[in-house]
Amino acid sequence: MEKKWKVLITFAVVIVLVAGLYSFTNWFSIVTGYFKGEDASTRLTSCLNNKDTEFYFSFDCVDCEKQEREFGRGFSGIRKIDCGLGKIDCPNVREVPAWYINGEVYYGFKSVEELNVLGGCV
Secondary structure (H helix, E strand, C coil), X not given: CHHHHHHHHHHHHHHHHHHHHHHHHHXXXXXXCCCCCXXXXXXXXXXXXXXXXXXXXXXCCHHHXXXXXXXXXXXXXXXXXXXXXXXXCCCCCCCCCEEEECCEEEECCCCHHHHHHHCCXX
């Protein structure tokens, strides 16, 4: 009978330790901002998508290509609007690249730090 209690207590301790470890790592990832190993670009993409962000571009825009390289791999998750050659498909946009974030339009190339600030993702 005593062996049965030892096994049950050991099992309970292991369960508590595993649950504690899981809770701690989840808390730590929230506090540090690293959710499930995502990089900064992916976190920025998630944040900007929560703000209904759109990126206006055209294929003949050199700064648009530079913006994509600056943003990194998370750029594929951003909603993009192709304005076509000469912005023919975006009559309300003055120039490209342009970012629509939180109801405001921001023109020109933006660094990742600027996008974090504009989107309130800091």
